[in-house]
Amino acid sequence: MINKADKNITDVLSQIKDGATIMIGGFGTAGQPAELIDALIDLGVKDLVIINNNAGNGDHGLAKLLKTGAVRKIICSFPRQSDSWVFDELYHAGKIELELVPQGNLACRIQAAGMGLGAVYTPTGFGTLLAEGKEMRHIDGKDYVLEYPIKADFALIKADKGDRWGNLVYRKSARNFGPIMAMAADITIAQVSKTVELGKLDPEHIITPGIFVQHVVQIEPTSSTTAAIA
Amino acid sequence: MSHRLLTRDQIAERAAQDIPDGAYVNLGIGLPTKIAKYLPADKDVFLHSENGLLAFGPPPAKGEEDPELINAGKEYVTMLDGGSFFHHGDSFAMMRGGHIDICVLGAFQVAANGDLANWSTGAPDAIPAVGGAMDLAVGAKKVFVMTNHTTKTGEPKIVSELTYPVTGKHCVDRIFTDLCVIDVTDKGLVVTEMVEGLSFAELQAVTDATLIDATGINATQV
Numbered sequence A: 001m002i003n004k005a006d007k008n009i010t011d012v013l014s015q016i017k018d019g020a021t022i023m024i025g026g027f028g029t030a031g032q033p034a035e036l037i038d039a040l041i042d043l044g045v046k047d048l049v050i051i052n053n054n055a056g057n058g059d060h061g062l063a064k065l066l067k068t069g070a071v072r073k074i075i076c077s078f079p080r081q082s083d084s085w086v087f088d089e090l091y092h093a094g095k096i097e098l099e100l101v102p103q104g105n106l107a108c109r110i111q112a113a114g115m116g117l118g119a120v121y122t123p124t125g126f127g128t129l130l131a132e133g134k135e136m137r138h139i140d141g142k143d144y145v146l147e148y149p150i151k152a153d154f155a156l157i158k159a160d161k162g163d164r165w166g167n168l169v170y171r172k173s174a175r176n177f178g179p180i181m182a183m184a185a186d187i188t189i190a191q192v193s194k195t196v197e198l199g200k201l202d203p204e205h206i207i208t209p210g211i212f213v214q215h216v217v218q219i220e221p222t223s224s225t226t227a228a229i230a
Numbered sequence B: 001m002s003h004r005l006l007t008r009d010q011i012a013e014r015a016a017q018d019i020p021d022g023a024y025v026n027l028g029i030g031l032p033t034k035i036a037k038y039l040p041a042d043k044d045v046f047l048h049s050e051n052g053l054l055a056f057g058p059p060p061a062k063g064e065e066d067p068e069l070i071n072a073g074k075e076y077v078t079m080l081d082g083g084s085f086f087h088h089g090d091s092f093a094m095m096r097g098g099h100i101d102i103c104v105l106g107a108f109q110v111a112a113n114g115d116l117a118n119w120s121t122g123a124p125d126a127i128p129a130v131g132g133a134m135d136l137a138v139g140a141k142k143v144f145v146m147t148n149h150t151t152k153t154g155e156p157k158i159v160s161e162l163t164y165p166v167t168g169k170h171c172v173d174r175i176f177t178d179l180c181v182i183d184v185t186d187k188g189l190v191v192t193e194m195v196e197g198l199s200f201a202e203l204q205a206v207t208d209a210t211l212i213d214a215t216g217i218n219a220t221q222v
Helices: A009-013 A034-043 A061-067 A084-092 A101-114 A180-186 B008-016 B031-038 B088-096 B133-139 B202-207
Strands: A021-024 A048-051 A069-074 A097-100 A120-122 A134-137 A142-147 A150-160 A183-196 A213-216 B022-026 B046-049 B054-055 B076-087 B102-105 B109-111 B143-145 B174-176 B180-185 B188-194 B211-213
Touching: A009 A213, A021 A180, A034 A061, A034 A150, A034 A183, A034 B174, A048 A061, A048 A084, A048 A097, A061 A069, A061 A084, A069 B022, A084 B088, A101 A142, A101 A180, A101 B088, A101 B133, A150 A180, A150 B109, A180 A183, A180 B088, B008 B031, B008 B174, B022 B031, B031 B102, B031 B143, B088 B133, B102 B133, B188 B202
Parallel strands: A021 A048, A021 A150, A048 A069, A069 A097, A150 A183, A183 A213, B022 B046, B022 B102, B102 B143, B143 B174, B188 B211
Antiparallel strands: A120 A142, A134 A142, B046 B054, B054 B076, B174 B180, B180 B188
16 A cells, blocks of 8 residues: 555655755745755755755745755745845855756756756747856747756655645645646655545646655644745 | 926836736736736736736735735735636746736836846846746747836936846837836837926937837827
8 A cells, every 4th residue: 555645754854865956845935845844954964955946035944944054056046035134145155056047947947857858948048147158049930048957856845735645736826836846856745734535636636646746744734834924 | 307207106007008908917026016906997907927826816905815825026915716826837838938918027227129137237246036037028928118217326227238137138018117108119219108298308318228209299198
Protein backbone atom coordinates (compact mmCIF):
# COMPACT_ATOMS: atom_id res chain seq x y z
CA MET A 1 0.00 0.00 0.00
CA ILE A 2 1.32 3.36 -0.97
CA ASN A 3 1.01 6.01 1.68
CA LYS A 4 2.82 9.24 0.86
CA ALA A 5 1.36 10.86 3.97
CA ASP A 6 2.84 8.48 6.54
CA LYS A 7 5.94 10.39 7.66
CA ASN A 8 6.34 13.32 9.97
CA ILE A 9 7.78 16.59 8.80
CA THR A 10 11.25 16.02 10.30
CA ASP A 11 11.67 12.56 8.76
CA VAL A 12 10.55 13.82 5.37
CA LEU A 13 12.88 16.80 5.36
CA SER A 14 15.90 14.86 6.65
CA GLN A 15 16.47 13.76 3.03
CA ILE A 16 17.65 17.28 2.25
CA LYS A 17 21.43 17.69 2.41
CA ASP A 18 23.87 20.59 2.19
CA GLY A 19 24.10 22.07 -1.28
CA ALA A 20 20.58 21.07 -2.32
CA THR A 21 18.60 23.02 -4.90
CA ILE A 22 15.12 23.63 -3.54
CA MET A 23 12.04 25.14 -5.15
CA ILE A 24 9.77 26.83 -2.64
CA GLY A 25 6.21 27.57 -3.70
CA GLY A 26 4.38 30.78 -3.02
CA PHE A 27 3.88 34.27 -4.32
CA GLY A 28 4.77 36.57 -1.48
CA THR A 29 3.44 34.62 1.47
CA ALA A 30 0.38 33.19 -0.33
CA GLY A 31 1.14 29.53 -0.88
CA GLN A 32 4.45 29.68 0.92
CA PRO A 33 4.93 26.47 2.94
CA ALA A 34 5.96 28.23 6.14
CA GLU A 35 6.06 25.13 8.36
CA LEU A 36 8.18 23.16 5.89
CA ILE A 37 10.58 26.11 5.78
CA ASP A 38 10.72 26.25 9.58
CA ALA A 39 11.53 22.54 9.66
CA LEU A 40 14.20 23.07 7.00
CA ILE A 41 15.76 25.76 9.19
CA ASP A 42 15.77 23.34 12.14
CA LEU A 43 17.54 20.80 9.95
CA GLY A 44 20.47 23.20 9.66
CA VAL A 45 21.48 22.40 6.09
CA LYS A 46 23.70 24.92 4.30
CA ASP A 47 24.81 26.13 0.90
CA LEU A 48 21.30 25.93 -0.55
CA VAL A 49 20.08 27.22 -3.89
CA ILE A 50 16.50 28.45 -3.58
CA ILE A 51 13.99 29.07 -6.36
CA ASN A 52 11.00 31.25 -5.49
CA ASN A 53 9.20 34.18 -7.09
CA ASN A 54 10.33 36.56 -4.36
CA ALA A 55 13.14 36.72 -1.84
CA GLY A 56 11.20 36.64 1.38
CA ASN A 57 8.80 38.95 3.17
CA GLY A 58 9.13 40.26 6.71
CA ASP A 59 10.97 37.98 9.12
CA HIS A 60 9.06 34.75 8.60
CA GLY A 61 9.12 31.83 6.19
CA LEU A 62 11.60 32.26 3.35
CA ALA A 63 12.99 35.47 4.88
CA LYS A 64 13.76 33.58 8.09
CA LEU A 65 15.58 30.89 6.09
CA LEU A 66 17.65 33.53 4.30
CA LYS A 67 18.50 35.15 7.61
CA THR A 68 20.17 31.95 8.85
CA GLY A 69 22.75 32.31 6.07
CA ALA A 70 21.88 28.85 4.72
CA VAL A 71 21.14 30.11 1.21
CA ARG A 72 24.03 30.56 -1.23
CA LYS A 73 21.98 31.63 -4.21
CA ILE A 74 18.40 32.61 -4.97
CA ILE A 75 16.71 32.45 -8.36
CA CYS A 76 13.67 34.73 -8.42
CA SER A 77 11.81 37.42 -10.37
CA PHE A 78 10.95 40.04 -7.78
CA PRO A 79 13.31 40.26 -4.79
CA ARG A 80 12.83 43.95 -4.02
CA GLN A 81 9.75 44.59 -1.93
CA SER A 82 8.79 46.96 0.85
CA ASP A 83 9.33 44.18 3.41
CA SER A 84 12.31 42.34 1.90
CA TRP A 85 14.82 43.80 4.37
CA VAL A 86 16.42 40.43 5.16
CA PHE A 87 17.31 39.82 1.51
CA ASP A 88 18.27 43.47 0.95
CA GLU A 89 20.86 43.33 3.72
CA LEU A 90 22.36 40.03 2.56
CA TYR A 91 22.50 41.26 -1.03
CA HIS A 92 24.19 44.53 -0.18
CA ALA A 93 26.68 42.66 2.00
CA GLY A 94 27.49 40.34 -0.90
CA LYS A 95 26.34 37.34 1.10
CA ILE A 96 23.85 35.98 -1.41
CA GLU A 97 23.96 35.45 -5.14
CA LEU A 98 20.94 36.59 -7.16
CA GLU A 99 19.81 35.23 -10.51
CA LEU A 100 17.03 37.54 -11.65
CA VAL A 101 14.60 35.86 -14.05
CA PRO A 102 11.47 37.45 -15.56
CA GLN A 103 8.49 35.83 -13.91
CA GLY A 104 7.15 34.16 -17.05
CA ASN A 105 10.58 32.80 -17.89
CA LEU A 106 10.87 31.48 -14.35
CA ALA A 107 7.56 29.68 -14.88
CA CYS A 108 8.40 28.30 -18.31
CA ARG A 109 11.90 27.22 -17.30
CA ILE A 110 10.39 25.34 -14.37
CA GLN A 111 7.77 23.87 -16.71
CA ALA A 112 10.47 22.90 -19.22
CA ALA A 113 12.23 20.92 -16.50
CA GLY A 114 9.00 19.22 -15.50
CA MET A 115 8.16 18.39 -19.10
CA GLY A 116 11.59 17.03 -19.93
CA LEU A 117 12.42 19.70 -22.52
CA GLY A 118 16.01 20.62 -23.27
CA ALA A 119 15.33 24.37 -23.39
CA VAL A 120 12.73 26.88 -24.49
CA TYR A 121 12.81 29.84 -26.87
CA THR A 122 10.96 32.66 -25.14
CA PRO A 123 10.28 36.19 -26.41
CA THR A 124 10.42 37.59 -22.89
CA GLY A 125 13.52 39.62 -22.16
CA PHE A 126 14.72 39.83 -25.76
CA GLY A 127 16.96 42.86 -26.19
CA THR A 128 17.26 43.42 -22.44
CA LEU A 129 20.13 43.07 -19.97
CA LEU A 130 18.58 39.81 -18.75
CA ALA A 131 19.16 38.22 -22.16
CA GLU A 132 22.75 39.34 -22.55
CA GLY A 133 25.08 36.60 -23.72
CA LYS A 134 22.20 34.22 -24.40
CA GLU A 135 21.50 32.48 -27.68
CA MET A 136 18.87 34.23 -29.83
CA ARG A 137 16.69 32.92 -32.62
CA HIS A 138 14.43 34.69 -35.10
CA ILE A 139 11.37 32.48 -35.64
CA ASP A 140 8.43 33.38 -37.87
CA GLY A 141 9.04 37.11 -37.65
CA LYS A 142 9.70 37.30 -33.93
CA ASP A 143 12.81 37.30 -31.75
CA TYR A 144 13.39 34.73 -29.04
CA VAL A 145 15.92 34.01 -26.31
CA LEU A 146 17.08 30.50 -25.48
CA GLU A 147 16.46 29.71 -21.82
CA TYR A 148 17.38 26.50 -20.07
CA PRO A 149 15.22 24.48 -17.69
CA ILE A 150 15.34 25.06 -13.96
CA LYS A 151 15.07 21.82 -12.05
CA ALA A 152 15.48 21.06 -8.40
CA ASP A 153 16.34 18.30 -6.00
CA PHE A 154 13.33 19.19 -3.89
CA ALA A 155 10.14 21.22 -4.16
CA LEU A 156 8.47 22.39 -0.98
CA ILE A 157 4.93 23.47 -1.76
CA LYS A 158 1.68 24.22 0.00
CA ALA A 159 -1.70 22.85 -1.00
CA ASP A 160 -5.10 22.79 0.62
CA LYS A 161 -5.96 19.09 0.56
CA GLY A 162 -4.04 15.97 -0.32
CA ASP A 163 -4.53 12.21 -0.17
CA ARG A 164 -2.16 9.31 0.49
CA TRP A 165 -1.40 8.97 -3.23
CA GLY A 166 -0.20 12.56 -3.32
CA ASN A 167 -3.11 14.07 -5.25
CA LEU A 168 -3.48 17.75 -4.43
CA VAL A 169 -5.97 20.56 -4.63
CA TYR A 170 -5.02 24.13 -3.82
CA ARG A 171 -6.76 27.15 -2.38
CA LYS A 172 -7.31 30.39 -4.30
CA SER A 173 -4.17 32.35 -5.21
CA ALA A 174 -2.03 30.04 -3.05
CA ARG A 175 -1.86 27.72 -6.07
CA ASN A 176 0.60 29.90 -8.03
CA PHE A 177 3.90 27.98 -8.54
CA GLY A 178 2.88 24.79 -6.67
CA PRO A 179 1.69 22.67 -9.59
CA ILE A 180 4.63 23.48 -11.87
CA MET A 181 7.27 23.15 -9.16
CA ALA A 182 5.84 19.75 -8.21
CA MET A 183 6.68 18.58 -11.73
CA ALA A 184 10.21 19.97 -11.79
CA ALA A 185 11.75 18.49 -8.65
CA ASP A 186 13.06 15.00 -7.99
CA ILE A 187 11.22 14.97 -4.67
CA THR A 188 8.16 17.10 -4.03
CA ILE A 189 7.01 17.60 -0.48
CA ALA A 190 3.57 19.14 -0.09
CA GLN A 191 2.27 20.56 3.13
CA VAL A 192 -1.52 20.40 3.15
CA SER A 193 -4.09 21.82 5.50
CA LYS A 194 -5.96 18.55 5.42
CA THR A 195 -5.30 14.99 4.28
CA VAL A 196 -8.37 13.20 3.01
CA GLU A 197 -9.28 9.60 2.17
CA LEU A 198 -8.67 8.35 -1.36
CA GLY A 199 -11.70 9.14 -3.46
CA LYS A 200 -12.63 12.25 -1.54
CA LEU A 201 -10.91 14.46 -4.09
CA ASP A 202 -13.01 14.58 -7.25
CA PRO A 203 -10.79 13.35 -10.13
CA GLU A 204 -12.22 16.20 -12.23
CA HIS A 205 -10.87 18.70 -9.74
CA ILE A 206 -7.44 17.34 -8.84
CA ILE A 207 -4.90 19.97 -9.87
CA THR A 208 -1.68 18.07 -9.16
CA PRO A 209 -1.93 14.32 -9.80
CA GLY A 210 -0.05 12.25 -7.24
CA ILE A 211 2.62 11.14 -9.73
CA PHE A 212 4.30 14.52 -9.18
CA VAL A 213 4.25 14.32 -5.37
CA GLN A 214 6.40 12.11 -3.17
CA HIS A 215 5.37 13.24 0.32
CA VAL A 216 2.32 14.82 1.89
CA VAL A 217 2.56 16.38 5.33
CA GLN A 218 -0.56 17.59 7.07
CA ILE A 219 -0.18 20.89 8.88
CA GLU A 220 -3.39 22.31 10.19
CA PRO A 221 -3.68 26.04 9.68
CA THR A 222 -2.99 28.10 12.75
CA SER A 223 -3.40 31.79 13.26
CA SER A 224 0.34 32.27 12.69
CA THR A 225 0.28 30.69 9.22
CA THR A 226 -2.57 32.89 8.12
CA ALA A 227 -1.05 36.00 9.66
CA ALA A 228 -1.42 39.22 7.78
CA ILE A 229 0.54 39.29 4.57
CA ALA A 230 2.73 42.08 3.38
CA MET B 1 1.04 77.98 -17.98
CA SER B 2 -2.64 78.02 -17.19
CA HIS B 3 -3.33 74.33 -17.12
CA ARG B 4 -3.77 71.88 -14.30
CA LEU B 5 -2.08 68.49 -14.09
CA LEU B 6 -4.39 65.49 -13.96
CA THR B 7 -4.34 63.71 -10.62
CA ARG B 8 -3.36 60.06 -10.50
CA ASP B 9 -7.04 59.17 -10.25
CA GLN B 10 -7.87 61.33 -13.24
CA ILE B 11 -5.22 59.63 -15.36
CA ALA B 12 -6.68 56.27 -14.28
CA GLU B 13 -10.18 57.44 -15.16
CA ARG B 14 -9.01 58.54 -18.60
CA ALA B 15 -7.17 55.27 -19.27
CA ALA B 16 -10.25 53.29 -18.17
CA GLN B 17 -12.23 54.89 -21.02
CA ASP B 18 -10.01 53.10 -23.55
CA ILE B 19 -10.69 49.64 -22.15
CA PRO B 20 -13.54 48.07 -24.13
CA ASP B 21 -16.26 45.69 -23.03
CA GLY B 22 -15.04 42.10 -22.99
CA ALA B 23 -11.35 42.95 -22.71
CA TYR B 24 -8.92 40.73 -20.81
CA VAL B 25 -6.73 43.21 -18.97
CA ASN B 26 -3.67 43.10 -16.75
CA LEU B 27 -3.10 46.18 -14.63
CA GLY B 28 0.50 46.53 -13.51
CA ILE B 29 1.23 47.05 -9.84
CA GLY B 30 1.23 50.61 -8.54
CA LEU B 31 -0.46 53.42 -10.46
CA PRO B 32 -2.26 51.26 -13.08
CA THR B 33 -4.21 49.32 -10.43
CA LYS B 34 -6.23 52.51 -9.86
CA ILE B 35 -7.88 51.97 -13.25
CA ALA B 36 -10.02 49.17 -11.79
CA LYS B 37 -12.01 51.75 -9.83
CA TYR B 38 -13.09 53.53 -13.01
CA LEU B 39 -14.20 50.62 -15.18
CA PRO B 40 -17.93 51.16 -15.82
CA ALA B 41 -20.19 48.58 -14.19
CA ASP B 42 -22.02 47.95 -17.45
CA LYS B 43 -18.88 46.55 -19.06
CA ASP B 44 -17.54 43.03 -18.52
CA VAL B 45 -13.82 43.63 -18.19
CA PHE B 46 -11.81 40.61 -17.06
CA LEU B 47 -8.94 41.60 -14.80
CA HIS B 48 -6.00 39.20 -14.87
CA SER B 49 -3.35 38.94 -12.20
CA GLU B 50 -0.13 37.04 -12.90
CA ASN B 51 -0.33 35.07 -9.66
CA GLY B 52 -3.23 33.11 -11.07
CA LEU B 53 -6.47 35.09 -11.02
CA LEU B 54 -8.88 35.93 -13.81
CA ALA B 55 -11.89 38.16 -13.17
CA PHE B 56 -10.95 39.34 -9.74
CA GLY B 57 -12.96 42.07 -8.10
CA PRO B 58 -12.62 44.96 -5.69
CA PRO B 59 -10.94 44.78 -2.28
CA PRO B 60 -12.87 42.85 0.38
CA ALA B 61 -14.74 44.46 3.23
CA LYS B 62 -12.76 45.03 6.40
CA GLY B 63 -12.40 41.75 8.27
CA GLU B 64 -13.03 39.67 5.12
CA GLU B 65 -9.40 39.69 3.92
CA ASP B 66 -8.00 36.32 2.88
CA PRO B 67 -4.18 35.97 2.85
CA GLU B 68 -4.59 33.44 0.05
CA LEU B 69 -6.59 35.77 -2.17
CA ILE B 70 -4.24 38.50 -3.30
CA ASN B 71 -3.30 40.19 -6.57
CA ALA B 72 0.15 40.67 -8.05
CA GLY B 73 0.63 43.78 -5.93
CA LYS B 74 -0.01 41.54 -2.90
CA GLU B 75 -3.20 43.44 -2.09
CA TYR B 76 -6.32 41.66 -0.88
CA VAL B 77 -8.94 41.20 -3.60
CA THR B 78 -12.22 39.34 -4.13
CA MET B 79 -13.36 37.15 -7.02
CA LEU B 80 -16.23 38.03 -9.33
CA ASP B 81 -18.81 35.37 -10.18
CA GLY B 82 -17.25 33.55 -13.12
CA GLY B 83 -13.69 34.21 -11.96
CA SER B 84 -11.07 31.46 -12.00
CA PHE B 85 -7.80 30.36 -10.41
CA PHE B 86 -4.86 28.76 -12.24
CA HIS B 87 -1.16 28.11 -11.81
CA HIS B 88 1.74 30.26 -12.96
CA GLY B 89 2.32 28.30 -16.16
CA ASP B 90 -1.21 28.95 -17.37
CA SER B 91 -1.09 32.52 -16.13
CA PHE B 92 1.95 33.33 -18.23
CA ALA B 93 0.48 31.42 -21.17
CA MET B 94 -2.29 34.01 -21.01
CA MET B 95 0.28 36.80 -20.94
CA ARG B 96 3.02 35.61 -23.24
CA GLY B 97 0.70 33.69 -25.53
CA GLY B 98 -1.06 36.83 -26.72
CA HIS B 99 -4.35 36.23 -24.91
CA ILE B 100 -4.31 39.39 -22.81
CA ASP B 101 -5.88 42.22 -24.81
CA ILE B 102 -4.44 45.13 -22.87
CA CYS B 103 -1.86 45.57 -20.16
CA VAL B 104 -1.27 48.86 -18.44
CA LEU B 105 2.21 49.36 -17.04
CA GLY B 106 4.02 52.06 -15.14
CA ALA B 107 7.17 53.53 -16.66
CA PHE B 108 10.48 55.13 -15.78
CA GLN B 109 10.82 56.11 -19.42
CA VAL B 110 9.11 55.55 -22.77
CA ALA B 111 11.08 56.18 -25.95
CA ALA B 112 9.85 57.61 -29.24
CA ASN B 113 9.98 54.14 -30.84
CA GLY B 114 7.83 52.56 -28.11
CA ASP B 115 10.68 51.10 -26.06
CA LEU B 116 9.74 50.85 -22.40
CA ALA B 117 11.95 51.07 -19.30
CA ASN B 118 10.30 50.24 -15.99
CA TRP B 119 12.31 47.57 -14.18
CA SER B 120 15.69 49.01 -13.29
CA THR B 121 17.30 52.39 -12.95
CA GLY B 122 20.64 50.74 -13.54
CA ALA B 123 22.00 52.21 -10.31
CA PRO B 124 24.86 50.01 -9.16
CA ASP B 125 23.62 49.38 -5.61
CA ALA B 126 19.93 49.07 -6.46
CA ILE B 127 18.37 45.63 -6.18
CA PRO B 128 16.88 44.77 -9.56
CA ALA B 129 13.35 43.34 -9.72
CA VAL B 130 11.47 42.53 -12.88
CA GLY B 131 8.42 40.44 -12.01
CA GLY B 132 6.09 39.98 -14.96
CA ALA B 133 6.74 43.28 -16.73
CA MET B 134 8.92 41.85 -19.52
CA ASP B 135 6.36 39.12 -20.20
CA LEU B 136 3.53 41.62 -20.48
CA ALA B 137 5.60 43.93 -22.66
CA VAL B 138 6.13 41.22 -25.28
CA GLY B 139 2.92 39.29 -24.78
CA ALA B 140 -0.07 41.61 -24.41
CA LYS B 141 -1.84 42.60 -27.62
CA LYS B 142 -1.74 46.24 -26.58
CA VAL B 143 0.56 47.86 -24.04
CA PHE B 144 -0.65 51.05 -22.40
CA VAL B 145 1.59 53.09 -20.15
CA MET B 146 0.30 55.24 -17.33
CA THR B 147 2.77 57.68 -15.86
CA ASN B 148 3.42 61.22 -14.83
CA HIS B 149 4.76 63.16 -17.79
CA THR B 150 7.96 64.11 -15.98
CA THR B 151 9.85 62.85 -12.93
CA LYS B 152 9.46 64.47 -9.53
CA THR B 153 12.47 66.63 -10.38
CA GLY B 154 11.00 67.65 -13.73
CA GLU B 155 13.05 65.39 -16.01
CA PRO B 156 11.17 64.20 -19.12
CA LYS B 157 10.00 60.60 -19.03
CA ILE B 158 8.97 60.57 -22.69
CA VAL B 159 12.38 60.49 -24.32
CA SER B 160 13.94 60.17 -27.75
CA GLU B 161 16.00 57.20 -26.56
CA LEU B 162 15.98 55.29 -23.27
CA THR B 163 18.78 55.93 -20.82
CA TYR B 164 17.48 53.28 -18.39
CA PRO B 165 17.68 49.53 -19.11
CA VAL B 166 14.94 48.40 -21.49
CA THR B 167 11.99 46.24 -20.37
CA GLY B 168 10.62 45.63 -23.85
CA LYS B 169 11.45 46.94 -27.31
CA HIS B 170 8.85 48.67 -29.50
CA CYS B 171 6.11 47.47 -27.19
CA VAL B 172 4.19 50.57 -26.06
CA ASP B 173 1.02 51.50 -27.98
CA ARG B 174 -0.47 54.35 -25.96
CA ILE B 175 0.73 56.61 -23.15
CA PHE B 176 -1.52 58.29 -20.60
CA THR B 177 0.17 61.05 -18.61
CA ASP B 178 -0.96 63.83 -16.33
CA LEU B 179 -0.70 66.17 -19.34
CA CYS B 180 -1.79 64.23 -22.40
CA VAL B 181 -2.56 61.06 -24.31
CA ILE B 182 0.02 59.90 -26.84
CA ASP B 183 -0.24 57.18 -29.47
CA VAL B 184 3.00 55.50 -30.45
CA THR B 185 2.87 55.16 -34.24
CA ASP B 186 5.22 54.36 -37.10
CA LYS B 187 5.41 58.10 -37.76
CA GLY B 188 6.32 58.91 -34.18
CA LEU B 189 4.61 60.02 -31.00
CA VAL B 190 1.21 61.44 -31.85
CA VAL B 191 -0.49 63.57 -29.20
CA THR B 192 -4.24 63.02 -29.41
CA GLU B 193 -5.37 64.88 -26.29
CA MET B 194 -3.99 67.46 -23.91
CA VAL B 195 -5.26 68.97 -20.68
CA GLU B 196 -7.12 72.21 -21.15
CA GLY B 197 -5.03 75.33 -21.12
CA LEU B 198 -1.81 73.59 -22.16
CA SER B 199 -0.24 74.59 -25.45
CA PHE B 200 1.48 72.08 -27.69
CA ALA B 201 4.70 74.09 -27.38
CA GLU B 202 4.51 73.86 -23.59
CA LEU B 203 3.98 70.10 -23.82
CA GLN B 204 6.90 69.70 -26.20
CA ALA B 205 9.08 71.71 -23.83
CA VAL B 206 8.68 69.09 -21.07
CA THR B 207 9.12 66.18 -23.48
CA ASP B 208 12.50 65.00 -24.71
CA ALA B 209 11.10 63.09 -27.70
CA THR B 210 9.66 64.95 -30.67
CA LEU B 211 5.87 65.01 -30.57
CA ILE B 212 3.33 65.29 -33.39
CA ASP B 213 0.28 67.42 -32.69
CA ALA B 214 -3.01 65.72 -33.56
CA THR B 215 -5.13 67.28 -30.86
CA GLY B 216 -7.11 69.54 -33.17
CA ILE B 217 -9.69 71.28 -31.06
CA ASN B 218 -10.16 68.45 -28.58
CA ALA B 219 -8.95 68.79 -25.03
CA THR B 220 -9.10 66.18 -22.34
CA GLN B 221 -12.43 66.43 -20.58
CA VAL B 222 -11.99 64.96 -17.15
